[in-house]
Amino acid sequence: MADFIDTDFYHTEEFLSEEERLVRDVARRFVDEEFLPRVQQCFREGSFPMELVPRLAELGFLGVTVPTEYGGAGMSSVVYGLISQELERGDSGLRSFASVQSSLVMYPILTFGSEEQKKFWLPRLARAEAIGCFGLTEPDFGSNPGGMITRARRENGGYLLNGTKRWITNGSISDVAVVWAKLEEDGRDVIRGFLVEKEREGFTRQNIDGKFSFRASVTSEMIFEDCWIPEDNLLPKSGGLKSPLMCLTQARYGISWGAIGAAIACYECAVDYAQNRKMFSRPIGGYQLVQAKLVTMLTEITKAQLLAYRLGRLKDAGKMRPDQVSMAKMNNVSTALHTTRLARDILGGNGITDEYPVIRHLLNLETVNTYEGTEDIHRLTLGRYITGLSAFE
Amino acid sequence: MKVLVTVKRVPDPETTIRVKSDGSGIETDNIKYVINPFDEIALEEALRIKEKLGAGEVVLVSIGDSVVTEQLRTGLAMGADRAILVGCDQDLDSLAVARILAKIVEDEGPQLVLMGKQAIDDDANQAGQMLAALLGWPQATFASEVVLSDDQQAVKVTREVDGGLETIGFALPGIITSDLRLNEPRYASLPGIMKARKKEIKEVAAADLDADMSPRLTINSLEPPTQKEAGKKVETVEELIGLLHDEAKVI
Ligand SMILES: Cc1cc2nc3c(=O)[nH]c(=O)nc-3n(C[C@H](O)[C@H](O)[C@H](O)COP(=O)(O)OP(=O)(O)OC[C@H]3O[C@@H](n4cnc5c(N)ncnc54)[C@H](O)[C@@H]3O)c2cc1C
Numbered sequence: 001m002a003d004f005i006d007t008d009f010y011h012t013e014e015f016l017s018e019e020e021r022l023v024r025d026v027a028r029r030f031v032d033e034e035f036l037p038r039v040q041q042c043f044r045e046g047s048f049p050m051e052l053v054p055r056l057a058e059l060g061f062l063g064v065t066v067p068t069e070y071g072g073a074g075m076s077s078v079v080y081g082l083i084s085q086e087l088e089r090g091d092s093g094l095r096s097f098a099s100v101q102s103s104l105v106m107y108p109i110l111t112f113g114s115e116e117q118k119k120f121w122l123p124r125l126a127r128a129e130a131i132g133c134f135g136l137t138e139p140d141f142g143s144n145p146g147g148m149i150t151r152a153r154r155e156n157g158g159y160l161l162n163g164t165k166r167w168i169t170n171g172s173i174s175d176v177a178v179v180w181a182k183l184e185e186d187g188r189d190v191i192r193g194f195l196v197e198k199e200r201e202g203f204t205r206q207n208i209d210g211k212f213s214f215r216a217s218v219t220s221e222m223i224f225e226d227c228w229i230p231e232d233n234l235l236p237k238s239g240g241l242k243s244p245l246m247c248l249t250q251a252r253y254g255i256s257w258g259a260i261g262a263a264i265a266c267y268e269c270a271v272d273y274a275q276n277r278k279m280f281s282r283p284i285g286g287y288q289l290v291q292a293k294l295v296t297m298l299t300e301i302t303k304a305q306l307l308a309y310r311l312g313r314l315k316d317a318g319k320m321r322p323d324q325v326s327m328a329k330m331n332n333v334s335t336a337l338h339t340t341r342l343a344r345d346i347l348g349g350n351g352i353t354d355e356y357p358v359i360r361h362l363l364n365l366e367t368v369n370t371y372e373g374t375e376d377i378h379r380l381t382l383g384r385y386i387t388g389l390s391a392f393e
Numbered sequence: 394m395k396v397l398v399t400v401k402r403v404p405d406p407e408t409t410i411r412v413k414s415d416g417s418g419i420e421t422d423n424i425k426y427v428i429n430p431f432d433e434i435a436l437e438e439a440l441r442i443k444e445k446l447g448a449g450e451v452v453l454v455s456i457g458d459s460v461v462t463e464q465l466r467t468g469l470a471m472g473a474d475r476a477i478l479v480g481c482d483q484d485l486d487s488l489a490v491a492r493i494l495a496k497i498v499e500d501e502g503p504q505l506v507l508m509g510k511q512a513i514d515d516d517a518n519q520a521g522q523m524l525a526a527l528l529g530w531p532q533a534t535f536a537s538e539v540v541l542s543d544d545q546q547a548v549k550v551t552r553e554v555d556g557g558l559e560t561i562g563f564a565l566p567g568i569i570t571s572d573l574r575l576n577e578p579r580y581a582s583l584p585g586i587m588k589a590r591k592k593e594i595k596e597v598a599a600a601d602l603d604a605d606m607s608p609r610l611t612i613n614s615l616e617p618p619t620q621k622e623a624g625k626k627v628e629t630v631e632e633l634i635g636l637l638h639d640e641a642k643v644i
C-alpha cells in the first residue's frame with residue numbers, strides 16, 4: 001500500500017519557481033488551518049464565512065495580478081492559478097469569492113476604468129474594504145449575454161439603469177457592482193460597464209435560496225428600477241460584448257486551475273477510503289473496479305495540471321488566446337466533476353454525507369461546469385475555432 | 394535591537410520518511426522541505442519583539458548548500474530583514490554548527506540569538522546550549538514566554554520544565570531556544586513574498602570562517618521505528634480490566 005497519496009504524478013512541482021511554491025504553500029496552509037474547519041457548518045447553513053474576508057485581503061489573495069501601485073500583489077498569472085487551485089481545494093465558493101473580486105471586479109476597473117476609478121476602487125477592493133460583484137447574466141440571457149435587456153439611458157448628466165441581473169455571486173453583500181447594460185450610441189446599442197454602489201436608489205437585491213450547490217457562497221438577484229448613477233460611474237474604456245468576455249477569460253483561466261483543487265481533495269479522500277474500507281474479504285482498493293476508478297481520477301488530474309500549467313505560462317508571456325482558455329475550462333471542470341462523481345461512488349453510503357468533502361465538491365462543480373460558459377458552450381466555441389462555422393444560432 | 398534567528402532546512406513533518414534500504418540515510422526523493430518548526434517559532438518571536446519595539450533588525454542565518462535559500466526566502470517573506478547563508482556541503486554535528494554560529498555572532502554582534510530548541514530531523518537539542526557555552530552567554534532553553542525589560546537590557550523567560558514552569562531572567566546578550574507553545578507563527582503573505590524578493594541573502598563560505606568543523610559524531614546506521622500493532626476495541630469495562638490485568642499486566 002502506498003503510504004502517501006501522490007497527486008503530482010508528473011512532477012509539475014518542478015515547473016514552479018521557489019516563489020510560486022511558497023505562495024502555493026501559503027494558500028494551502030490558509031485553507032487547511034482557517035477555512036476547512038468551518039466549511040461544513042457554512043455549507044449546512046448556506047452562508048459564506050465573512051470573517052475570513054479580511055484574511056484573504058491580508059494574505060494578498062484579492063487582486064493577485066493587479067499592480068502594486070493600485071494595492072494588488074503584482075504577481076504572475078501562474079501564482080493566481082496556484083492560489084485558485086488551493087482555495088478551491090477548500091471549496092468552490094471560496095475560490096469564487098476571490099475570482100469575482102480579482103478577475104470580474106478589479107480586472108474590469110483596471111482595464112476599462114478611468115484613473116480616478118482605479119485609484120479609488122482598486123486599493124479598497126484589495127484590502128476588502130469594499131466587496132464587488134459582476135452582473136452580466138439575466139433571467140432570460142445566460143449563455144447568450146449579448147441579448148441582454150438591461151439598459152442604460154442618458155439622463156441628468158448621468159445614466160438611468162433598468163433591468164434585472166440574476167445568479168450574481170456576492171450580489172447582495174457587495175458594496176459595488178460592475179453592471180453590464182446596453183447604451184444607445186449613434187443609433188445602435190453598445191454594451192457598456194457601469195459601477196453601481198449599493199446605496200443607489202432604485203437598486204435592490206435579494207439572495208437566491210434553495211441552492212444545492214454553492215451553498216457556502218452568496219448568489220443573488222439584482223434589480224435596477226430607474227436607478228440613476230452619475231456620468232463618472234461609466235467604465236470609460238468598456239465597449240461591446242468583448243469587454244465582459246475579456247473579464248470572463250480572466251476568471252475562466254483561474255477556474256481551470258481551481259477545478260484541479262476540488263478534484264485533488266476528492267481523489268485524496270477516495271484513495272484513503274479505498275485503502276481502509278474493507279468489504280467482502282479485503283480493502284476495496286484491492287478490487288479491479290475500484291482501482292480503475294482511481295486510475296481514471298489520477299490520470300485526469302495529471303492531464304488537467306499540465307493544461308493549466310502550460311496555459312499559465314502562455315498567459316504570463318502574453319500569448320494566451322481565449323480558445324485555449326475554453327479548452328482548459330471545459331476539460332478541467334468536466335473531468336473534475338467526473339472525478340468527484342467517481343470518488344462519491346467509492347465512498348458508498350458515506351459519499352452522500354458532509355462528513356466527507358466529496359458530495360460538497362460534487363454539488364459545487366455542477367455549478368462550475370455551468371457558470372462562466374457552460375461546458376457545451378465552450379465545446380461550441382472550440383468547434384467554431386476548428387471549423388470556422390458557428391453552431392450557436 | 395538586533396536579533397539573530399537560526400533557520401534549518403528539514404523534511405516537512407507531514408511527509409512520510411523512509412529509511413534507505415542500506416540504513417545510510419533517508420530517501421530524499423519527493424520530500425518536501427520546510428523551516429524547522431521550532432525555528433519558525435523563534436522567528437515569530439523575533440518579529441514580535443521587533444514589532445513591539447517598533448525598531449530593530451531580525452537577521453536569519455542558515456548553514457547548508459544553496460537549496461537552503463528556499464527556507465531563508467520564506468523567513469524573509471515572513472518579515473525578517475536580511476539573511477546569511479553559510480555555504481557548506483558537508484554534514485555537521487551540533488558542535489560544528491555551534492562553532493560556525495559563534496563566528497557569525499562575533500561578526501554580527503546581536504543582542505539576542507533566538508533558536509529552535511531542537512531540529513525535528515535529528516532531534517539533537519544541543520546547538521543552542523553549545524553556542525551559549527562557546528560564547529560564554531546566558532541561555533534560556535524551552536521558552537514558552539519571553540518578556541523583554543523596558544530598558545531592553547534584560548529578558549525574563551518562562552521555561553517548560555518537567556512538572557511545571559520555571560521563570561528565569563538574565564542580562565543581554567543571551568540565547569533563547571523556543572518550545573512549541575511560545576507562539577503560533579504567522580505565515581508569509583503575498584506582499585511579504587514580494588518584499589522578500591529585494592532582501593539581501595549574504596553568502597559566506599563555512600570554510601572561510603576558521604571554525605573547527607571536524608566531526609565528533611558519526612551516524613552508523615538508521616532504522617525505521619517498528620510498526621505499531623493495531624489497537625483493539627473492547628465491548629465492556631470488565632473485558633478491559635481483564636485485558637489490562639492478564640495481557641498488559643499493568644494492574
Ligand atoms: C452559483 C452561480 C453563480 C453565478 N455567478 C454569476 C456571476 O457572478 N455573474 C454573472 O453574470 N453570472 C453568474 N452566474 C450565471 C452563469 O454564468 C449562468 O448560469 C451561465 O452562463 C448559464 O446560463 P443559464 O443558466 O441562463 O443557462 P442557459 O443559457 O439557459 O443554458 C441552459 C443549457 O442550454 C445549453 N445551451 C444554451 N445555448 C446553447 C446552444 N446554442 N447550443 C447548445 N446548447 C446550448 C447550455 O449549455 C445549458 O446546458 C452564476 C451561476 C450560478 C449557478
Ligand SMILES: Cc1cc2nc3c(=O)[nH]c(=O)nc-3n(C[C@H](O)[C@H](O)[C@H](O)COP(=O)(O)OP(=O)(O)OC[C@H]3O[C@@H](n4cnc5c(N)ncnc54)[C@H](O)[C@@H]3O)c2cc1C
Pocket residue numbers: 277279280284287288289290345346347348349350352
Ligand atoms: C440514503 C441511504 C438510505 C439507505 N437505506 C437503507 C435501508 O433502508 N436499509 C439498508 O439495509 N441499507 C440502507 N442503505 C445502505 C446502502 O444499501 C449501502 O450504502 C450500500 O449497500 C453500499 O454499502 P456501503 O455504503 O457500505 O458501501 P461499500 O460496500 O463500502 O462500497 C464502497 C464502494 O466499494 C465498491 N465495492 C465493494 N465491494 C466491491 C467488490 N468486491 N468489487 C468491486 N467494488 C466493490 C462499491 O461498489 C462502492 O463503490 C442506505 C444508504 C443510503 C445512502
